[in-house]
Amino acid sequence: MSKSELTRLTLKSAVDGLKSKQFSSAELTDAFISAIETANPALNAYVATTFDLARDRAKASDARLAKGEGGRLEGAPLGIKDLYCTKGVRTTACSGILENFVPTYESTVTQNLWDDGAVMLGKLNMDEFAMGSSNETSKWGAVVNPYIAKTHGNEDLSSLVDSIRVANKLHGRGEFDKRGFEESKAGFLTPGGSSGGSAAAVAADLCLAATASDTGGSIRQPAAFTGTVGIKPTYGRCSRYGMVAFASSLDQAGPITKTVEDSALMLQSMCSHDVKDSTSLNVPVPDFSAYLGKSVKGLRVGIPDEYRLDGIPAEIDALWEQGIAWLKDAGAEIVRISLPHTKYALPCYYIIAPAEASSNLARYDGMRYGHRTQQGQSLTDIYELSRSEGFGKEVKRRIMIGTYVLSAGFYDAYYVKALKVRRRIAEDFTNAWNSCDVVLTPATPSAAFALGDTQKAADPVAMYLNDVFTVTTNLAGLPGMAVPAGLDQSGLPLGLQVIGKPLDEGSVLMVGHVLEQAAGFTAKPEKWW
Amino acid sequence: MAIDVATVKKVASLSRLREGDERLQALAGELNGILGWIEQLNEVDVEGVQPMTTAVELPTPLRDDVVTDGGKVADIVANAPKSVDGFFIVPKVVE
Numbered sequence: 022m023s024k025s026e027l028t029r030l031t032l033k034s035a036v037d038g039l040k041s042k043q044f045s046s047a048e049l050t051d052a053f054i055s056a057i058e059t060a061n062p063a064l065n066a067y068v069a070t071t072f073d074l075a076r077d078r079a080k081a082s083d084a085r086l087a088k089g090e091g092g093r094l095e096g097a098p099l100g101i102k103d104l105y106c107t108k109g110v111r112t113t114a115c116s117g118i119l120e121n122f123v124p125t126y127e128s129t130v131t132q133n134l135w136d137d138g139a140v141m142l143g144k145l146n147m148d149e150f151a152m153g154s155s156n157e158t159s160k161w162g163a164v165v166n167p168y169i170a171k172t173h174g175n176e177d178l179s180s181l182v183d184s185i186r187v188a189n190k191l192h193g194r195g196e197f198d199k200r201g202f203e204e205s206k207a208g209f210l211t212p213g214g215s216s217g218g219s220a221a222a223v224a225a226d227l228c229l230a231a232t233a234s235d236t237g238g239s240i241r242q243p244a245a246f247t248g249t250v251g252i253k254p255t256y257g258r259c260s261r262y263g264m265v266a267f268a269s270s271l272d273q274a275g276p277i278t279k280t281v282e283d284s285a286l287m288l289q290s291m292c293s294h295d296v297k298d299s300t301s302l303n304v305p306v307p308d309f310s311a312y313l314g315k316s317v318k319g320l321r322v323g324i325p326d327e328y329r330l331d332g333i334p335a336e337i338d339a340l341w342e343q344g345i346a347w348l349k350d351a352g353a354e355i356v357r358i359s360l361p362h363t364k365y366a367l368p369c370y371y372i373i374a375p376a377e378a379s380s381n382l383a384r385y386d387g388m389r390y391g392h393r394t395q396q397g398q399s400l401t402d403i404y405e406l407s408r409s410e411g412f413g414k415e416v417k418r419r420i421m422i423g424t425y426v427l428s429a430g431f432y433d434a435y436y437v438k439a440l441k442v443r444r445r446i447a448e449d450f451t452n453a454w455n456s457c458d459v460v461l462t463p464a465t466p467s468a469a470f471a472l473g474d475t476q477k478a479a480d481p482v483a484m485y486l487n488d489v490f491t492v493t494t495n496l497a498g499l500p501g502m503a504v505p506a507g508l509d510q511s512g513l514p515l516g517l518q519v520i521g522k523p524l525d526e527g528s529v530l531m532v533g534h535v536l537e538q539a540a541g542f543t544a545k546p547e548k549w550w
Numbered sequence: 551m552a553i554d555v556a557t558v559k560k561v562a563s564l565s566r567l568r569e570g571d572e573r574l575q576a577l578a579g580e581l582n583g584i585l586g587w588i589e590q591l592n593e594v595d596v597e598g599v600q601p602m603t604t605a606v607e608l609p610t611p612l613r614d615d616v617v618t619d620g621g622k623v624a625d626i627v628a629n630a631p632k633s634v635d636g637f638f639i640v641p642k643v644v645e
Contacts (some may be wrong), residue, residue, distance in 0.1 A: 125625035256605035270604055299611055300604065368588040379565065386566075388640050390629035400643050405568035417567055421558070421577065422584060424565040435588070440601030442594050447602060481580060482587050498605025523606070 024052040028226040029545075032097060032283035035229050039086055039096040046079035046086070046096030046140060053098045053142055057227050062186040063550035066222040068103055068161045069111055070143035078140040085138065094290055095138030100228035102219050103144040104151055105131050105274075106263040110141075114265040115159040116149045118391045118411025128263025129295045130232060130274045137290045142228050146218030149413045150382070151239055151267045154487040156217025157472065158415040164217040166210040166247060166469050167225040167546035171512040182549060185209065210469040210513070213243030213487075219277045220247040224546055230278040230287050234264060236271045237370055238465075238491030241503035244277050245464035245516030248505040248544050250533070251277040252284045255524050256498035257302035260295030268377035269300075271370075271495045281504060281534045285309035288526065304524065312527040313534045318352030320532070323457030327363035328490060330466065336509045337463045344461055344506060344517045347539035348532065356457045360449040365442050366493045367485060372426050372439035373496070378416075379423025385411065418481065447497040450520075459528050462490050464503040464516035490518055500526045504533045506540040514544060553581050 027049050030038065038044055054072050061067050075098060082096035106112050106124035113119040127135075135141075148158040156164040165185060212221040216233035220243035223231050233240040235253035244251030252275050259274035266272065276287035289309050295301040324345060329338070349355055387393035387407030394406035412420070426435035453460065466489055470477065477484040494501040500523075503516040517536055521529035553561075555571075558578045562569050569577065623636040632639035 122629055125622075125628050257608075296611070296613065300606070300608070302606065302608075303611075362594065365591055365594055368591050371584060372588060372591075383566075387631060389626075389638055391631075393631035398641075400641050401566075403641050404566045405563075408566055409568045412567070417565075417569070418577065418580060420565050420567065421561050422581060425553075425561045425581065425585075428561070428564060437601050438591055438596065440603060441596035441599040442591055444599050444602035445594060445596065447605075481584060496605075 024055055027052040028056045030229065031279045032229040032286055033280070036094060036097055036286070039082075040091070042086070046082040047076065049096065050075050050079040050098050050140055050142070053228060057142065060225055060227055060550045063182055064165045064167060064221050064225055064227075065162050066146055066164050066218045066225065066227055067100065067143045068113070068115060068146045068159075068218070071110055071141055072143075074110070075140050075142050082138055082140060092136065092138035093286070094134060096140060097138070097229050098140045098142050099134060100142050100145045100219060100222045100231040101131055102147055102216055102232050102234060104147060104234050104265045105232055106265070107131055107141065107144065110144065112144065112265070113160065114150050115147050115161055116412065116416065117160045118385045118408070119265070120160070120392060122390060124263070126263060129260035129293065129297060130264070130291050133290050133293055134232070139290070145216075145222055145231055148215035148217070149416050150265065150378070151215040151234060151236055152378070152415050152419055153214040154238070154242060154484055155211040155470070155472070155474070155477070156214040157211065158214075158413055160413065163472050164212050164221045165472065166212040167221055167550070168210060168247065168469060168513055169208070169547070169549060170210065209472050211246065211472050213246035213469065215239040216243045216251070216277060220244055220249055220251070223247070223249045223277050223279060225550070230276055230283050232274065232291070233277045234272060234274050235495065236267050236374060237495050238488035240275045240277060241491045241501060241516070241518060242465050242487055244503040245505070245514065246469040248514030248542065248546075249277050249279060250281050250284050250502065250504055250537070251275065252288060252502040252526070252529065253494065253500065254288060254292060254526050255302070255500045257300050258292045258524075258526070260293060260298040260301045262295055262297040266381040268374040269381060270377060271374060273495070281530055281537045282310065282313055284502070285313060285530050307527055309526060309530055312531040315531050316352060317348060317532055317535050320353045320459065320528070321356050321457040322348050322353045322532070323356050323358035323453055323460040325358050325360045325363065325453070325460060325462065327360050328462045330489065333463070333466050334509070337466065337515060340507050340515050340517065341461070341463050344536055347536060348461065351535050351539070358453045358457055358460070360453060360493070362442065362445045362449050363493060366446050366496055367489055369439045369442045369446065370488070370492045370496060371422070371485060372435050373443060375419040375423035376427050376436050377423070379420045379427065382412075382416070382420055387411075443496050446493055450493075450497045450499060454522055458522070459532050460520040461532070462518045462520065464490060464518040466490065468509045468511070468513040468515055494520050499523060500529050502529050502533045504536050504540075505542045505544075506536060507542070508544055553578050553585065
């Protein structure tokens with residue numbers, strides 16, 4: 022098999038090919054290393070590569086495979102979001118405050134993957150502390166979506182590609198020329214965020230699959246923007262131990278993959294009960310792959326009225342109708358449902374998530390780890406300057422919102438109120454489960470938008486609206502998955518979202534698989550990098 | 551309630567962040583925009599609703615009160631900006 026044939030494999034077919042010795046993990050790993058070396062200067066998906074480690078692990082995997090041994094993911098090269106602590110490998114959450122942080126321990130989710138034989142290629146770019154919807158808040162620069170809009174005049178693409186390579190290189194070195202960078206990004210799109218590196222790497226065949234994380238839509242929105250599959254399981258399914266914390270009651274790990282089958286495979290390894298995370302669920306992990314290919318005959322699929330929003334592109338509504346038709350054809354029963362508090366989910370989230378973030382990020386004080394300022398004399402000086410130098414603009418904004426809503430006099434009016442509204446939102450779903458088994462919605466209110474979108478940059482609320490369809494499941498703790506279902510007029514991917522009952526990832530995967538089969542989504546970005 | 555620059559300055563100080571005057575001015579506008587948008591939560595009737603603090607209601611898990619980990623001084627100070635002999639070196643706080 023050629024290198025490009027190897028990198029195009031799905032995780033499942035690669036694992037099968039390794040087991041049947043059609044190719045070795047060393048060959049597969051080398052193919053990905055070449056692909057990353059070519060693509061990364063343009064796409065900026067990886068913020069650190071661990072190629073020596075990858076070659077060593079691949080060799081060890083080949084030795085196990087030769088003896089007929091090996092785990093579920095033996096020899097499979099993966100990318101890891103820079104949010105997961107990896108022992109001995111720099112982990113920054115793409116923040117300046119963790120610029121030189123090298124964990125002395127491994128996150129439970131990544132340890133589970135290594136225990137199953139997976140190989141790490143490197144750490145993937147993301148919005149700083151997972152706060153963002155476009156990957157533009159990363160300390161290491163934006164990720165570029167492998168997809169390019171067809172309507173954009175591509176006449177000058179080669180010079181654009183050169184300039185983005187230069188801009189990414191400068192940015193990576195900290196020589197950041199903002200204006201030059203903005204200009205060079207003209208014509209390129211965001212892969213979404215916060216797991217933008219994970220989504221771009223999977224879409225561009227720079228890893229077989231990737232870990233990601235989702236606090237308000239950070240797995241599902243980038244998956245939808247890049248024609249990939251992303252699932253956020255039930256809150257508590259995956260351990261949060263060793264994941265850099267953003268909003269602890271909402272953060273949940275999950276994979277971004279090429280297919281629904283691959284998501285089932287990744288999830289199987291990532292989920293576990295862990296005594297190191299007190300919110301980790303002590304429940305059996307079912308065989309997720311067993312749900313694939315099962316019939317949805319008689320399954321009740323809820324279609325929420327409140328997800329029909331004004332100003333949503335007609336193509337997205339049409340895709341939703343198409344999804345409904347596919348499931349109806351497959352024998353599912355379509356049920357109209359109401360989730361009356363949907364419109365309050367985003368404002369509710371933008372109290373709870375910043376409040377938890379302001380508390381979580383108080384740990385970055387420049388004393389025990391992370392950036393410490395070179396200026397200042399007093400203790401307060403050093404706290405304030407270390408934090409102000411280390412954190413980016415969006416992170417500081419959210420810390421301040423969080424501090425404000427938790428401060429004396431506003432705590433009840435904002436924070437406690439939001440916690441009560443959160444229960445109303447969760448109850449909406451509990452009521453809906455009386456009449457349906459899963460919910461089908463669009464994944465995002467638009468296709469991928471331009472990097473450097475000035476309207477979204479100027480108005481934080483406009484950027485926050487990206488998560489309008491995804492954030493409800495974080496508040497309610499439910500599993501949700503984005504599945505690519507079609508392309509818009511500009512040739513950009515659009516996704517549908519399937520939401521399930523607590524702990525019922527099985528039905529989500531089952532319905533996602535039916536949609537995937539019906540859509541026959543085979544689009545790949547044209548290789549311009 | 552509109553946030554003025556003085557309030558932003560106070561919130562920045564509570565957050566242990568130091569921002570220049572120009573940025574404080576801009577932040578007042580941004581925070582007002584976000585908080586204005588959040589005001590719509592007042593439309594929701596939450597009479598008698600218990601605050602929801604966690605997605606999954608579970609009793610706090612307990613374990614036996616025994617030592618299960620430790621002896622990792624070198625690991626703990628490995629990322630310290632300054633350390634000597636297994637101690638963190640911090641600025642002088644007592645005159």
